[in-house]
Amino acid sequence: MKILLRFDDITENMNWHLMDKCEKLFDEYNIKPVMGVIPNNQDPILKSFPKRDNFWKVVKSWQQKGWEISMHGYNHLYNQKTFKKDYFKHGGRSEFFGETLNNQSDKIIKGLEIFKKNQIHIRSFFAPNHTYDDNTFVALKRSGIFEVIDGYGFKPYTQNEIKFIPQLFFKIFFLPFGLQTTQIHLNDMNEDDFNLLKDLIEKKNQNIVNYDTALSLLSDKKIDKLFNKLIYFILILKRKIF
Numbered sequence: 001m002k003i004l005l006r007f008d009d010i011t012e013n014m015n016w017h018l019m020d021k022c023e024k025l026f027d028e029y030n031i032k033p034v035m036g037v038i039p040n041n042q043d044p045i046l047k048s049f050p051k052r053d054n055f056w057k058v059v060k061s062w063q064q065k066g067w068e069i070s071m072h073g074y075n076h077l078y079n080q081k082t083f084k085k086d087y088f089k090h091g092g093r094s095e096f097f098g099e100t101l102n103n104q105s106d107k108i109i110k111g112l113e114i115f116k117k118n119q120i121h122i123r124s125f126f127a128p129n130h131t132y133d134d135n136t137f138v139a140l141k142r143s144g145i146f147e148v149i150d151g152y153g154f155k156p157y158t159q160n161e162i163k164f165i166p167q168l169f170f171k172i173f174f175l176p177f178g179l180q181t182t183q184i185h186l187n188d189m190n191e192d193d194f195n196l197l198k199d200l201i202e203k204k205n206q207n208i209v210n211y212d213t214a215l216s217l218l219s220d221k222k223i224d225k226l227f228n229k230l231i232y233f234i235l236i237l238k239r240k241i242f
């Protein structure tokens with residue numbers, strides 16, 4: 001099976017101590033993760049972390065190394081409640097779900113302008129807290145974004161003209177086949193957590209793929225779509241029980 005590393009909540013303010021350690025490790029093993037950058041972070045919790053002044057230069061240097069820069073929302077402020085009516089039935093609060101199409105488009109356009117100003121190429125998106133509604137996808141498509149790193153499944157798939165690269169589990173969980181996107185929140189990690197990640201990379205670096213390889217695993221075969229539906233029902237049921 002293949003693993004894609006997705007980092008969430010990348011902003012000027014974050015756990016740079018662990019980020020620097022990760023970067024060294026990734027360079028050593030030639031690992032190319034996906035970095036979910038919040039273009040205009042206003043989230044007060046995230047802002048409480050140490051700030052790096054040359055942030056956009058750092059992001060640019062990651063892109064030049066072949067790391068994938070993805071857009072993780074716009075300001076990371078949760079103004080809406082989903083009541084589990086969001087696209088993936090994830091629940092919780094949202095930056096996008098329930099906002100008008102105009103508001104959602106506005107956020108995406110403004111976010112993309114910030115990336116452009118800093119010469120960062122963006123082709124994919126994932127919303128804070130995994131929460132979307134139909135308008136989110138309309139707004140993304142209008143801005144030329146057709147790839148979303150979220151969803152249920154064992155392989156990337158196409159739905160609603162969007163390529164979804166599934167993100168299933170919060171913890172590193174090995175499947176015997178398919179692609180697993182591992183979500184990493186550096187701000188919630190301590191040294192022990194970092195050592196676990198280091199262990200994974202030392203043992204499984206041959207299985208860790210870059211974003212293009214992950215995308216190339218896309219399958220819209222009936223059997224794969226059936227598996228995706230199955231995992232959707234299992235996870236929804238699990239969330240209802242626990």
Ligand SMILES: [Zn+2]
Pocket residue numbers: 008009072076128129
């Ligand atoms: Zn986030």
